[in-house]
Amino acid sequence: KAGVTQTPRYLIKTRGQQVTLSCSPISGHRSVSWYQQTPGQGLQFLFEYFSETQRNKGNFPGRFSGRQFSNSRSEMNVSTLELGDSALYLCASSSPFGGTTDTQYFGPGTRLTVL
Amino acid sequence: EDQVTQSPEALRLQEGESSSLNCSYTVSGLRGLFWYRQDPGKGPEFLFTLYSAGEEKEKERLKATLTKKESFLHITAPKPEDSATYLCAVIFGATNKLIFGTGTLLAVQP
Numbered sequence: 001k002a003g004v005t006q007t008p009r010y011l012i013k014t015r016g017q018q019v020t021l022s023c024s025p026i027s028g029h030r031s032v033s034w035y036q037q038t039p040g041q042g043l044q045f046l047f048e049y050f051s052e053t054q055r056n057k058g059n060f061p062g063r064f065s066g067r068q069f070s071n072s073r074s075e076m077n078v079s080t081l082e083l084g085d086s087a088l089y090l091c092a093s094s095s096p097f098g099g100t101t102d103t104q105y106f107g108p109g110t111r112l113t114v115l
Numbered sequence: 116e117d118q119v120t121q122s123p124e125a126l127r128l129q130e131g132e133s134s135s136l137n138c139s140y141t142v143s144g145l146r147g148l149f150w151y152r153q154d155p156g157k158g159p160e161f162l163f164t165l166y167s168a169g170e171e172k173e174k175e176r177l178k179a180t181l182t183k184k185e186s187f188l189h190i191t192a193p194k195p196e197d198s199a200t201y202l203c204a205v206i207f208g209a210t211n212k213l214i215f216g217t218g219t220l221l222a223v224q225p
Contacts, residue, residue, distance in 0.1 A: 004158075031211065033211065033212065033213070035213075042215055042216075042217045042218070043159075043202070043204075043213075043215040044215075045212035045213060045214070048210075048211050048212060050211075055211065056210045056211055056212050058212060090158050090159070092213075094211075095211075103149065103161055103164050104149075104161075104213060105161055106151070106158035106159045106160070106161075107158050108157055108158045109157070109158045111156075
């Protein structure tokens with residue numbers, strides 16, 4: 001079974017630009033969560049989508065948004081990029097049945113660098 | 116405040132030298148504790164899920180245990196390929212978000 005895939009793997013943007021990251025979950029999984037990983041803050045939860053609905057949201061500004069499509073693929077968007085948005089963005093999928101303690105499986109991440 | 120703390124921050128072992136990593140948590144209503152391994156530049160790789168105090172899980176040289184306040188990841192006779200950052204995360208309350216500790220960077224020297 002194929003794992004979680006994320007595209008692109010690397011991105012370089014400049015301040016003020018916007019960016020869209022994509023995530024394809026494991027086949028059959030309906031929940032997709034996004035996390036930001038930085039050396040200073042570690043792994044922090046951004047948001048979770050299940051069946052095209054945002055189910056949970058972390059403490060990030062409104063510049064960070066996401067969506068999920070009917071095939072469970074998900075995108076996250078960051079607008080008006082700031083230097084502090086440079087990070088590894090990780091997507092995780094879980095839960096073919098909507099359970100909230102199902103294991104989350106992570107993709108390889110997208111490394112975003114903001115100059 | 117809901118918190119997950121891992122210790123030590125870094126650990127250097129000789130090949131074959133067994134040790135344990137600690138993950139302590141202060142959350143209400145723990146519903147699951149997860150251990151992941153992360154290699155540089157890669158996403159976290161799932162190792163174990165523990166749901167209740169007293170539970171233990173084993174896989175090759177790794178064994179995870181859970182009490183009401185902490186979890187241990189025991190590494191028996193480690194090999195250099197076990198070198199990685201080991202992350203602990205919890206799910207609690209009504210949400211599905213993982214709260215991560217800051218990880219333990221393990222280096223196993225041949």
